[in-house]
Amino acid sequence: MAKQRSHNPDHSSAYPAPVRELLEELARLPGIGRRSAERLALHLLKSDAADAMSLADAIARVKTEVGQCPVCFNFTDGDACAVCRDERRDPSMVLVVEQPRDLISLEQTGMYRGVYHVLLGRISPLEGVSEDDLTIGALLARIDTPERNAGGARVEEVILGLNPTLEGDGTALYLQQAVAKRGVKVSRLARGLPTGSQLEYANKAVLADAILGRQSVR
Amino acid sequence: MAKQRSHNPDHSSAYPAPVRELLEELARLPGIGRRSAERLALHLLKSDAADAMSLADAIARVKTEVGQCPVCFNFTDGDACAVCRDERRDPSMVLVVEQPRDLISLEQTGMYRGVYHVLLGRISPLEGVSEDDLTIGALLARIDTPERNAGGARVEEVILGLNPTLEGDGTALYLQQAVAKRGVKVSRLARGLPTGSQLEYANKAVLADAILGRQSVR
Numbered sequence: 001m002a003k004q005r006s007h008n009p010d011h012s013s014a015y016p017a018p019v020r021e022l023l024e025e026l027a028r029l030p031g032i033g034r035r036s037a038e039r040l041a042l043h044l045l046k047s048d049a050a051d052a053m054s055l056a057d058a059i060a061r062v063k064t065e066v067g068q069c070p071v072c073f074n075f076t077d078g079d080a081c082a083v084c085r086d087e088r089r090d091p092s093m094v095l096v097v098e099q100p101r102d103l104i105s106l107e108q109t110g111m112y113r114g115v116y117h118v119l120l121g122r123i124s125p126l127e128g129v130s131e132d133d134l135t136i137g138a139l140l141a142r143i144d145t146p147e148r149n150a151g152g153a154r155v156e157e158v159i160l161g162l163n164p165t166l167e168g169d170g171t172a173l174y175l176q177q178a179v180a181k182r183g184v185k186v187s188r189l190a191r192g193l194p195t196g197s198q199l200e201y202a203n204k205a206v207l208a209d210a211i212l213g214r215q216s217v218r
Numbered sequence: 219m220a221k222q223r224s225h226n227p228d229h230s231s232a233y234p235a236p237v238r239e240l241l242e243e244l245a246r247l248p249g250i251g252r253r254s255a256e257r258l259a260l261h262l263l264k265s266d267a268a269d270a271m272s273l274a275d276a277i278a279r280v281k282t283e284v285g286q287c288p289v290c291f292n293f294t295d296g297d298a299c300a301v302c303r304d305e306r307r308d309p310s311m312v313l314v315v316e317q318p319r320d321l322i323s324l325e326q327t328g329m330y331r332g333v334y335h336v337l338l339g340r341i342s343p344l345e346g347v348s349e350d351d352l353t354i355g356a357l358l359a360r361i362d363t364p365e366r367n368a369g370g371a372r373v374e375e376v377i378l379g380l381n382p383t384l385e386g387d388g389t390a391l392y393l394q395q396a397v398a399k400r401g402v403k404v405s406r407l408a409r410g411l412p413t414g415s416q417l418e419y420a421n422k423a424v425l426a427d428a429i430l431g432r433q434s435v436r
Contacts, residue, residue, distance in 0.1 A: 014300070014301075014321070014322045014325040014326065015293060015322065016283075016284050016293055016294055016295035016296075016299075016300070017295055018276070018279045018280045018283040018284050018295050019280055019284055019293060019295075021276050021279070021280075022276040022277060022279070022280045024276075025272055025273040025276040025277075026273070026276075028269070028273075029258055029261060029262075029273075030257060030258070030261050031254060031257060031258075032258075036249060038319075039248060039249060040247055040248070040249075040250075041280065042318070042319055043247060043248050044247075044277060044280060044281070045280060045281075045284060045293065045318075049281045049282075051246070052277055052278075052280070052281045053277075053278060053281060054243055055243040055244070055246075055247075055277055056274040056275070056277040056278045057274070058236070058239045058240040058242075058243040058244075059240060059243075059262055059270055059271075059273055059274040059277075060270075060271060060274045061236045061239070061240070062236045062237055062239075062240045062259070062262060062263060062270070063262070063263075063267045063270045063271065064267075065234075065236045066234055066236050066237055066263060075233060075234050075237060075263065076234055077234035077235055077236050077237075078234075081234075082232070082234065083232075100260070101256075101260055103232070104232045104233065107232040108232065
């Protein structure tokens with residue numbers, strides 16, 4: 001094909017405009033690069049119109065129908081969230097997490113029967129996130145005014161479930177002081193060796209936690 | 219937390235229904251597992267409603283506005299596709315590819331100035347795809363009836379650009395016979411060592427192609 005010479009290539013116009021626009025929208029999603037966006041767009045082009053439309057609808061619905069629980073800031077498609085509404089839960093125990101994702105992970109253990117409070121972040125001076133940017137005020141209001149807690153119950157224990165990071169620990173310290181001041185019991189999720197791991201590969205901080213937090217087995 | 223006992227976990231209800239539906243739709247996409255679907259859904263939940271809606275709209279638009287070029291079966295948002303409409307292209311030369319994706323890749327080289335024909339697959343006895351399931355009839359019609367080709371031009375050369383696989387080669391052989399019978403020149407994309415590769419790592423088939431297809435450099 002030696003006789004072919006490069007003409008103005010105008011790559012982007014190789015796809016029709018609606019495809020290019022979809023590519024751009026998809027490439028904006030986290031973890032979706034240009035190549036994945038292209039694979040997804042071509043999949044959507046090939047798939048049944050009904051299937052593609054139900055994805056479009058699901059995206060639209062999630063934005064119009066899902067909000068925040070007024071009590072704990074978990075996702076909800078109604079007023080209070082499924083956890084706060086559940087009468088089998090013990091609303092006197094409030095587990096504080098950073099994000100709804102953390103709540104879901106804890107729920108999946110099936111081991112916790114209290115309720116939650118989602119901070120929607122952690123105190124992060126570096127990112128300019130202060131205590132006022134989080135839902136700490138609403139947490140303290142649940143403690144001070146039982147009517148604002150799930151089922152109108154008095155909060156008796158706050159369990160700190162922030163991430164075991166520098167900023168999570170800083171936020172936990174702040175909360176610990178604010179909550180203890182109100183005469184409410186404060187605990188935090190246990191730290192130690194992750195089950196299934198190998199001691200020889202654990203780092204110093206994990207080993208230190210495991211030693212300091214050693215649990216009696218008598 | 220020894221006093222906590224596992225209660226009915228009901229994991230799936232941890233997310234509100236619209237979020238679960240979005241998770242299911244996302245997890246259906248190719249290369250998107252359960253975890254990625256969750257990350258994408260949580261991103262959409264957090265992002266501006268306007269951003270999420272423009273993704274939903276882009277998906278809907280691509281299904282309503284993008285169709286197939288009646289000449290070459292490339293994607294198009296109008297009648298004939300951008301390549302077939304482009305008067306700078308030479309419609310006497312038709313490069314046959316399996317999928318629109320292949321056409322895009324070839325366009326991105328900027329080295330080809332003819333037009334295309336997208337088969338929308340390859341003959342695959344194992345997957346039950348026969349010659350009648352592809353757009354081979356339309357390709358032959360473009361040759362037999364110049365009015366059905368881009369710009370009403372007579373087809374003088376068909377370049378086979380199928381994938382260098384067993385099924386691609388089988389399809390190429392079928393096309394070669396059908397096209398040659400019509401007195402039209404048939405060629406295929408060159409095979410040989412991929413530029414940038416190392417000879418010592420090339421497999422036998424590639425080396426055989428390179429030897430048999432050796433190109434004169436005088």
